[in-house]
Amino acid sequence: MLSSRVPRDLTLNATARAVAALRRRGGPLLDLTESNPTRVGIAYPPDLLTSLADPRALVYDPDPLGLSVARDAVARDYARRGLSVDASTVALTASTSEAYALVFKLLCDAGDAVLVPRPSYPLFDYLTRLELVDAIPYPLEYHGSWRIDVDELRRRLTPRVKAVLVVSPNNPTGSFLHGDDLDLMVSILSEHGAVLIGDEVFADYGLDPAPHARSVLSQQAVPAFALGGLSKSVGLPQVKLGWFALAGPAHVVRDLLNAYEVIADTYLSVSTPVQVAAPVLLERGRVVRTAIQERLTRNLGTLRALVAEGPELSILPVEGGWSAVVHVPTTQTEEELVLQLLAERGVLVHPGYFFDFPRESFVIVSLLPHPNVFDQAIAGLTAHVRGALGG
Ligand SMILES: Cc1ncc(COP(=O)(O)O)c(C=O)c1O
Structure with missing residues (x-):
């Protein structure tokens, strides 16, 4: 009945299932995949529309x-x-x-x-x-x-x-x-x-x-x-x-x-x-663009500072956009890392393979989240990676 344009396999992947389960339990989620600017505490002029x-x-x-x-x-x-x-x-x-x-x-x-x-x-x-x-x-x-x-x-x-x-x-x-x-x-x-x-x-x-x-x-x-x-x-x-x-x-x-x-x-x-x-x-909309730009710059600064605290992680150069690519040591597959981060720290990141990176191990973090969420999530990510190395 369906055309071949529509993907046949509509089952959720392991990460999506784990996020749904976490939400059902009401567990805290520190979402570093957030790409929706209207959900991250940006101050929109109330009469903008x-x-x-x-x-x-x-x-x-x-x-x-x-x-x-x-x-x-x-x-x-x-x-x-x-x-x-x-x-x-x-x-x-x-x-x-x-x-x-x-x-x-x-x-x-x-x-x-x-x-x-x-x-x-x-x-x-x-x-x-x-x-x-x-x-x-x-x-x-x-x-x-x-x-x-x-x-x-x-x-x-x-x-x-x-x-x-x-x-x-x-x-x-x-x-x-x-x-x-x-x-x-x-x-x-x-x-x-x-x-x-x-x-x-x-x-x-x-x-x-x-x-x-x-x-x-x-x-x-x-x-x-x-x-x-x-x-x-x-x-x-x-x-x-x-x-x-x-x-x-x-x-x-x-x-x-x-x-x-x-x-x-x-x-x-x-x-x-x-x-x-x-x-x-x-x-x-210039006001919103400026607020988003300030958020990105601020979060990128925090990310750089936390990553610089040790040699285990590094950030690939970011010329622009709303995300950053973090290189992490390959102690497990990207999927295992993402699932563990979620289960143990409530931190959600995208694995590099989601964007077809040719090799492991990278995680992608959105630079949009509210600073309260972002700082805690990046601290969780860096502590997890360093902990996995026994650091
Ligand atoms: C590279 C790129 N192109 C296009 C879009 C979609 O934009 P729109 O909301 O205007 O459809 C996105 C959304 O994240 C994107 O990342």
């Missing part, structure tokens, strides 16, 4: 690519990152995840493929599969910083590949797309014909004082979709507004947008109230 009640939204007059008032606001917002974007190349979606689905519909037939970075965001498996697209991983290599293995990427670019995804900064490695990697990719893709899809949802959150970041929009040689959204840029995932801006040769951009308009017109999924409110949300 009043613009959603703007009476102009009482009229339904949809535009498949989005109302110009919102597309203009998104284009203006790019100037903050030093990018000049024409509002006519912006299209609105209900979320970044939806933007992926719609762009895959635009570019791929069933059985086509897209290249996805590894390690990276696990939802790509679902986002591609639901569109009958294959996700073929290409490696990011860690040599003091994370860089794209461009030779491997080139090897995987078969005619079936319609797009290459880059996530900048990447979730969870925190690595930005470096300018020389972008230049190399652009020269390869201009020969091959695949397009670039740059997931820049975390681009506002640089943690390195001088990240070598380059947006996929900073070039015009190949068609490139840059994905963004309110969920990360102003910490409002529940408001449901995402977008993409499209760069590339003018005639290709025009053809892509014309075809995309047919897809967007079929769904018209972005609500009028959020489009009318977009200029205010983008402008006033």
